[in-house]
Amino acid sequence: MTLLKVEEIETYIEQYHILQGISFEVLKGEITVLFGRNGAGKTTTLRSVMGLSPISKGQITFRGENIGSLPTYEIARRGIGYVPEDQGIFKDLTVEENMRISILKRDESALEKLEWILNLFPDLKTLWHRKSGLLSGGQKQMLALARAYVGDNELLLVDEPSKGLAPIMVEKVMQAIEQMKEKTTVVLVEQNFFMASTIGDRFYIVDEGRIVHHGLMQELKEDEDARKKYLGIA
Numbered sequence: 466m467t468l469l470k471v472e473e474i475e476t477y478i479e480q481y482h483i484l485q486g487i488s489f490e491v492l493k494g495e496i497t498v499l500f501g502r503n504g505a506g507k508t509t510t511l512r513s514v515m516g517l518s519p520i521s522k523g524q525i526t527f528r529g530e531n532i533g534s535l536p537t538y539e540i541a542r543r544g545i546g547y548v549p550e551d552q553g554i555f556k557d558l559t560v561e562e563n564m565r566i567s568i569l570k571r572d573e574s575a576l577e578k579l580e581w582i583l584n585l586f587p588d589l590k591t592l593w594h595r596k597s598g599l600l601s602g603g604q605k606q607m608l609a610l611a612r613a614y615v616g617d618n619e620l621l622l623v624d625e626p627s628k629g630l631a632p633i634m635v636e637k638v639m640q641a642i643e644q645m646k647e648k649t650t651v652v653l654v655e656q657n658f659f660m661a662s663t664i665g666d667r668f669y670i671v672d673e674g675r676i677v678h679h680g681l682m683q684e685l686k687e688d689e690d691a692r693k694k695y696l697g698i699a
């Protein structure tokens with residue numbers, strides 16, 4: 466089932482034509498990875514879906530509803546969570562406080578979700594009363610993912626969670642995202658092909674504001690020529 470459909474979106478930032486016709490589809494329960502070099506337009510794509518960088522053309526459909534012209538808070542209310550590159554956590558609040566303000570409805574399902582995610586990230590339990598600003602980069606990333614997960618979201622947009630992390634931490638975060646797939650759907654922006662290709666189901670490659678290649682992750686893993694051509698790796 467298609468959860469999110471992005472069709473030929475175009476986005477300007479100031480006078481710059483950043484997205485020049487981006488289309489992709491996200492199927493429920495899958496991890497869809499957006500690859501592409503620095504400055505290709507990956508972050509702008511996620512921000513456009515969230516309404517943070519409004520589109521000037523094209524259509525964005527979430528669960529069959531056109532959300533392309535809605536304000537960000539309405540898009541968030543419909544169940545799309547965004548984990549930006551800088552994680553978007555409240556650094557002066559504790560881990561507990563950060564988690565509590567993300568839980569919109571304090572019902573049984575929210576508590577179940579909280580328990581499930583804390584089992585996935587046991588470090589957060591240990592750090593429960595610590596100010597989030599004092600956490601390591603990897604711990605902050607886990608907190609950001611956990612917050613997005615308990616926020617009653619059906620789709621998570623996650624921007625480069627591996628950025629700046631030590632390899633062991635990158636592996637942990639990727640494994641966690643893979644496990645989150647059991648419960649939610651993820652669009653992942655990632656430069657680390659080797660990590661993302663182990664957990665992704667489908668890929669899209671962004672270049673100069675356009676999709677230049679897409680398919681099943683397995684196909685890209687088996688296609689050395691495409692990896693060289695589009696990602697510059699063997």
Ligand SMILES: Nc1ncnc2c1ncn2[C@@H]1O[C@H](COP(=O)(O)OP(=O)(O)OP(=O)(O)O)[C@@H](O)[C@H]1O
Nearest residue numbers: 478479481483501502503504505506507508509510
């Ligand atoms: N506020 C802004 N003003 C002007 N140009 C911007 C602004 N934000 C982004 N851009 C430009 O838009 C283009 C796409 O940026 P974007 O952040 O979407 O790329 P990206 O693929 O996510 O790259 P990275 O991996 O480096 O984060 C870049 O050329 C960038 O310089």
